[in-house]
Amino acid sequence: SYELTQPPSVSVSPGQTARITCSGDKLGDKYACWYYQKPGQSPILVIYEDTKRPSGIPERFSGSNSGNTATLTISGTQAMDEADYYCQAWDSSTHVVFGGGTKLTVL
Amino acid sequence: QVQLVESGGGLVKPGGSLRLSCAASRFTFSDYYMTWIRQAPGKGLEWVSYISSRGGSLYYADSVKGRFTISRDNTKNSLYLQMNSLRAEDTAVYYCARGQYISTYFFDFWGRGTLVTVSS
Numbered sequence: 001s002y003e004l005t006q007p008p009s010v011s012v013s014p015g016q017t018a019r020i021t022c023s024g025d026k027l028g029d030k031y032a033c034w035y036y037q038k039p040g041q042s043p044i045l046v047i048y049e050d051t052k053r054p055s056g057i058p059e060r061f062s063g064s065n066s067g068n069t070a071t072l073t074i075s076g077t078q079a080m081d082e083a084d085y086y087c088q089a090w091d092s093s094t095h096v097v098f099g100g101g102t103k104l105t106v107l
Numbered sequence: 108q109v110q111l112v113e114s115g116g117g118l119v120k121p122g123g124s125l126r127l128s129c130a131a132s133r134f135t136f137s138d139y140y141m142t143w144i145r146q147a148p149g150k151g152l153e154w155v156s157y158i159s160s161r162g163g164s165l166y167y168a169d170s171v172k173g174r175f176t177i178s179r180d181n182t183k184n185s186l187y188l189q190m191n192s193l194r195a196e197d198t199a200v201y202y203c204a205r206g207q208y209i210s211t212y213f214f215d216f217w218g219r220g221t222l223v224t225v226s227s
Contacts, residue, residue, distance in 0.1 A: 001169075030211065031210060031211035031213075033211075033213040035152075035214075037152075042202060042217040042218065042219055042220060043152065043202075043214075043217055044217070045213065045214065045215050045216075048207070048211075048213045048215070049209075049210070049211065049213075054215060084151075086151065086152050088152075088213060088214075089211070090211045090212040090213070095154065095157070095166050095168075095212075096142070096144075096154035096157065096212060097154070098151060098152040098153065098154065099151075100151050101151040101152070
């Protein structure tokens with residue numbers, strides 16, 4: 001079955017750039033998307049089809065996907081960006097796959 | 108704004124059954140794939156099942172295959188998940204999510220979830 005791997009945690013200082021990675025076999029051949037989730041809340045889509053931002057998502061969120069790794073980049077990270085982030089892909093055999101999640105700490 | 112409201116969660120004994128519902132509004136429900144995703148306490152997201160817009164295609168995670176059944180009623184703008192033979196490891200918040208099935212599949216709106224607890 002297909003698997004996606006994320007680092008359990010990433011730390012960043014306010015105003016700096018945070019990068020969260022998501023690794024999977026030939027992930028670059030699929031589309032990746034990203035969600036963030038704050039404690040007690042539902043996940044929110046922040047990036048889809050590798051690089052696209054839904055309406056209402058700030059421009060500081062961007063995505064890329066190549067080779068075996070998709071990356072979510074948060075430029076000028078703010079305290080409000082502190083959350084759990086999940087990558088997700090779709091595979092024709094496994095169907096929907098989520099990464100294990102990354103806790104972003106802004107300190 | 109799209110609205111998805113789950114209901115039907117609760118406490119159930121191992122081996123028991125539960126039926127979850129998701130009421131959809133403010134979009135054309137029959138145009139979209141719909142999905143159930145769950146999250147065990149303190150854990151990550153796990154896809155459970157999804158159903159095509161007209162209900163003709165159904166897919167399940169291996170962990171629930173043969174025990175859970177997804178269905179929808181487009182006349183009532185509702186999604187369902189019948190859960191049988193429940194186990195302790197099925198304890199989770201269950202989210203209903205709207206799917207965008209284009210060149211890939213992702214979820215652009217999520218409900219607030221309903222908690223299912225399987226315990227004796």
